[in-house]
Amino acid sequence: MDETGRPTEDQHCGDHFTQKYFKAMSDSDDDVPQLSAATLAALQEFYAEERDGLVPNSEPEDKFSVGAVEEDWRMSQFWYNDATATRLAEEVIQEAGKGGRIVCLSAPSVYQKLKQGVVEGSGGVSAVVLEYDRRFATYGQEFIFYDYNEPLSLPEDVAPQSFDIVLADPPYLSEECLTKVAQTVRYLAKGKILLCTGAIMEEHAEKLLGLKICHYIPKHNKNLANEFRCFTNYPSSLLA
């Protein structure tokens, strides 16, 4: 705040209180605003408390929202849009069944959607995210570091065939990458596999994991040059 009691430029951004304040000021055209001593004191107190973290944010940041971690193209990160993340979360919840265990392998958006508490049934399943990007370690024990170059280098407590469904979205559209990811998928899966990748990987998906292409087309927040599809090894009611 400057000496006239005017909030400074940086305080203006995204602050509901300040926006209302500015609106009140602009309503009375160019006149220098006249604030009573009591109003000015209240405003100063508000900013002091906000600075000290005493004022709760009216829109708390949702650490599980898709996009809470920004895409980094150097790690081939392309997040699903909200509708796709929701649709895939619904699919894995249905296929895992009540009490089921879900692993999202290089697919953090679906993990986030499962944890957001907005998809029906998400409270009845458990989920972990296998990811190369350590920013997702913010999710604690449900984050497991994973590098597809070392497909079976997993913590000891990740037991073989211990997940009711494995959802995977490998970082690269290459046979080499899918071959290694397929090794991990086979290790983790009790049976059901849902793969999201480029349509050009169809032949490899069938050969490596016995997957069939679905009609459903996953969409991303940014348009990708490659056509993406889902592939499953089970008859999928949502995706078929």
Ligand SMILES: C[S@@+](CC[C@H](N)C(=O)[O-])C[C@H]1O[C@@H](n2cnc3c(N)ncnc32)[C@H](O)[C@@H]1O
């Ligand atoms: C094409 S994106 C899939 C993300 C998915 N569309 C989503 O919205 O959750 C590929 C993912 O692979 C991860 N990744 C990058 N390098 C990796 C590596 N060496 N091993 C395993 N995963 C990797 C990225 O961090 C990213 O989450």
